[in-house]
Amino acid sequence: MGSQVEQLRAWWKEGSVYQVYPASFQDSTGSGVGDLKGIISRVDYLKDLGVDIVWLSPIFQSPQHDMGYDISDYRVIDPPYGDISDVDLLRDKLHERGMKLVLDLVMNHTSDQHEWFKESRKSKDNPYRDWYIWKPPKYDADGNRCPPNNWQSHFQGSAWEYDEATDEYFLRLFCKEQPDLNWENPAVRKAAHDVMRFWLDRGADGFRIDVINFISKDQSFPDSNQQVLRGSEYYACGPRCHEYLKELGAILKEYDAFSVGEMPCVHDERELLKAVAADRGELSMIFHFEFMDVDHGANGKFSPKVWPLSELKTKVNKWQRIMYDNNGWNALYLENHDQPRAVSRFVHDDPENREASAKLIAIFLAFQAGTPFIYQGQEIGMTNVPKEWEMNDYKDIDCLNHWNLYKDSADENTKALLKTEYQKKSRDNARTPMQWDDSPQAGFTTSGTPWMRVNDNYKQINAASQVKAPDSVYHTYRRALEKRKEHKDVFVYGDFELVDEENDKIFAYKRVASNGDAALIVCNFSKSEVAWPSPVKAKEVLVSSDGKKLDHVTGDRIRLAPCEAIALLL
DSSP, X not given: OOOOOOOOOOHHHHSOEEEEOHHHHOOSSSSSSOOHHHHHTTHHHHHHHTOOEEEEOOOEEOOOTTTTSSOSEEEEEOGGGOOHHHHHHHHHHHHHTTOEEEEEEOOSBOOTTSHHHHHHTXXXXXXXXXXXXXXXXXXXXXXXXXXXXXXXXXXXXXXXXXXXXXXXXXXXXXXXXXXXXXXXXXHHHHHHHHHHHHHHHXXXXXXXXXXXXXXXOOTTOOOOOOSSSTTGGGTTTOTTHHHHHHHHHHHHHHTTOEEEEEOOSOOOHHHHHHHHOTTTOSOSEXXXXXXTTTTOBTTBTTSXXXXXXXXXXXXXXXXXXXXXHTTOOBEEOSOOTTSOOHHHHTSOOSTTTHHHHHHHHHHHHHTSSSEEEXXXXXXXTOOOOOTTXXXXXXXXXXXXXXXXXXXXXXXXXXXXXXXXXXXXXXXXXXXXOOOOOSXXXXXXXXXXXXXSOOOGGGGTSOHHHHHHOTTSHHHHHHHHHHHHHHTHHHHTTSEEEEESTTOSSEEEEEEEOTTSOEEEEEEEOSSSOEEEEOSSOOSEEEEETTOOOGGGSSSSEEEEOTXXXXXXXX
């Protein structure tokens, strides 16, 4: 255990965050697409769960090539979701209940339908030309036109898109409809700052900021030698990244606003620590991707990998220690709109173990050092899509672009292996409609055809049945969040220590407050019962996924059922 560091206190450290994916949360109009009025109708559900901050994935005007992460107007709400008065009402409903509203900003790139880009592509001398990253073609020895360099898109293929009108390429690290902004241009940075101020002045309490570490590119745009995501070494925390983050941080500080930056593809933790260290004035916290890559094989996301529990322990311990010892802060997440379901990925979603596994995730996550993030449906243990899904059930552009590379050329065995990986890792796993009850379409919509197919297991897994059942996954989350707040000196500001590091079935850790108060969290990640030799004496069971009482854990061993987890006050 490291030396005790006096942690700086902040409201966003003591809260927990619930992420809403608007299209899939609650449809109030029968359109088959979720909307803001639907979210408003569920505010009391979120309050009762015990979350403090509600983060909405993008709700701004968009052609929806990448589910709203291609924004065409930062100040206008996409009509299927409602309008700006609905945002105001949601803000008010949350604030009345002591809760906060966080919006999702995408400022590395825009939609190609944004007015800035429409102007930019008109001509090389347009005033907006330099708002995006344009480069002339290269030509090979045979005179064939080639992109400016070999950088790869995150959604397969080249990161450059040719524009015939001006005979130049624009950079787009994601899909071809998502051109990257040129943050070297001060006018672009001012426009981004103005967008932030617009929403903060309107009462938003902060932002989740998409791929914010991509905003600074190496201006020589060299070729890359990497095998996977070529070029990312030249733009993931590029040369001016922290300079730009400090500009954003200064605005956020004025409003005492929350920020969490998504920062993928960074392999130097010092760069991530700079972004969140308390004395640097950049961001509140960041999403790194070390846990999210745990099952990615040698050929990237859609290749298989079997991982041992020791790997997860190493990664968790690393980030708990780095942040605690350097006055940084962790964003604790195992699910979001871009990731598969935690119960299917990290534990076991077979019928016999699914419920226990979902409760384990709740206890494992909520008591670590950092701010817990719960993704919609996680609190009821929603799972990945069924193995029976066909390719025409999927909607994820990343997954479908990958399939298009192989569907006509690969042998049947390869295609079957790919389909197995899509079912495990496609972003669609998180995007199926929220399972509210056992009525048709899981209570998500009155429409017969929701925008995306509802997971077939909604009759077994839904919020209505779990809210009524005191021993449900939902109530395990609720109790865990409640106990985290109740003992905040231990769980919010306390130190972290990994326990029994060598055990290949048990993940156990201690939390210790500066006044000596302590807790022990023990999670059995295996499908077998374990009698674990307890190194400590407990005085209270805070949360147990199997309803254990104190007399069950007072001996020299704690007996844990398959996938059982327990949090003990020592």
